[in-house]
Amino acid sequence: MSPVDPTGRITLEHGSGGALSRELTEELIYPLFEGAEYPELSDASEVRLDGRSYVTTDTYVVDPPVFPGGDIGTLAVFGTCNDLAVCGARPLYLTVGLVLEEGLPIQLLRRVLESLRDAAARAGVHVVTGDTKVVPAGKGGGIYINTAGIGRVTGEDRLSPRRMAPGDRLLVSAPVGAHGMAILAAREQLAVAGSLRSDCAFLYPLCRALCGLGADLRFMRDATRGGVAAVLNEAARGGERGIEIREQDVPVAGAVAAAADLLGLNPLEVANEGVLVAVVSSAAGPAALELLRVHELGVGAAEIGTVTAEHPGRVILETTVGGRRILDMPRGLLLPRIC
């Protein structure tokens, strides 16, 4: 049987480095990435990079690997590209490291790799090299994917929470919490699952637009694990400023709010894969919001709070009922394998 028989499954020998490894790579993986740069079946590939570049890496272990709105292949491209984009870097190159569990259906692998290829094309990045390992049944999670990304800086400014100043405005580019709630609902087969969809998206176009603000753009971050709450806390701490958030201004889709409410979760702590948090000068706030809202991914953008000189390192939430409380780094476990 061919190792890429559509009814087949991954075996340990596909990871041996021998004949079956080669067949898997040549018959399934390379054809999907032809035109991409895997020269001579080489372990390393040449790239051209000049000037300031950014490098990032993430491993994706999301469960289930296929979910409403995307799959682990999409996530492995967009997630890593977004980490470059929020630094003001245009994503250029990706490496892909697969950890496959013995028994994984070849059809699922193919589907995920096709998504990965399509997402890379959408993001305009080249998959330049890769690696495939197979682990015994019971030692993996079906499929794990590591991607490392390299991008070139397009602007002059180094974005950093340290550039935040009192009065600066905090924006989110889209309603929050959709990815985490979609994964949770799909995994636990909740009744609301049909109405929830991951926000998984490529954020570079939004980031590029905001970079046009020049020095008025202080800092951007995609709000993944730990949600917006984690990003705000890291920014407050890194910039040694206070942050105040108005709960009533935080956009949350109806289905997400309902599901989160049902489960006692705070949408601000739920993971996103297509939402960025941006901090801009007070003067640039309205323009920044407009730059986001003209873009398909940013139509639901909102200003949610401000940077303060008071309580440096802390995030304060003005609740919808008029109270004030600290919004801390999330504690406790929402759920594992969210991305």
Place this chain on the structure above:
Amino acid sequence: MSPVDPTGRITLEHGSGGALSRELTEELIYPLFEGAEYPELSDASEVRLDGRSYVTTDTYVVDPPVFPGGDIGTLAVFGTCNDLAVCGARPLYLTVGLVLEEGLPIQLLRRVLESLRDAAARAGVHVVTGDTKVVPAGKGGGIYINTAGIGRVTGEDRLSPRRMAPGDRLLVSAPVGAHGMAILAAREQLAVAGSLRSDCAFLYPLCRALCGLGADLRFMRDATRGGVAAVLNEAARGGERGIEIREQDVPVAGAVAAAADLLGLNPLEVANEGVLVAVVSSAAGPAALELLRVHELGVGAAEIGTVTAEHPGRVILETTVGGRRILDMPRGLLLPRIC
């Protein structure tokens, strides 16, 4: 309890993206890589790259994670750096992606990260960014590590099997099969385990020396999974040349030969982590061997065969008893999780 209590274990919450993730990163990981470039706890880091660079990635899933001669941390640095080195590139930057299994002892994690740090220092590479995921017990293998590496090309020539010509000589830099046999013996607790030790090493110094041969150096490759047999087959196929190997000239350490013989394995098919195969012009053969042998890692270097115009794409082994047979890509599974 602190998440980095030395008697502690990894919990799912260490991968949550929240407070415990931050504590793990700040209290255990960052202090080990201080001086390395993890600016501002950022997901992406800036690097400077000009001209021709090479990029590579590998995920390490070796079992056991600690073995005679090294551990998964050492391997994750040297293995990836070697993939750059054999392209003639000086390794410069590494990314590190950890997949930790719930229950992993913190002490083991610390040991592995210390090895990783020490290996990076030894190789002169900077760990510039990283990512940590935690998977539930039963969904991982203790610790898996992905590293992606970026290196700068130092020479003018693009090394490739396509540059091989009839009469060219094949060299190995050290006795073969030690890594695979050491892992197998450690995992299966074979009686010979005490005498076996992984050859895990940083090969750039050897590669750099050989690059001094200029156009007389055709091609280099580190012989990892699938061993020397896999490298030779890929070279023969990629270069559309024949290769003839003299079995009696292939260096194999006594303990490795004995263990392989006992288990019915061919040392040419066993994984190495510190052995490179080089193809050089006939005229440069003696000089190449001398360049290798003056180096500590290359004292056991040997010329093992030649490139031929006959039987393109095939590797022929002249056996010690005077026969000739095809040395094919390894089939069957030596053992999973070898690197």
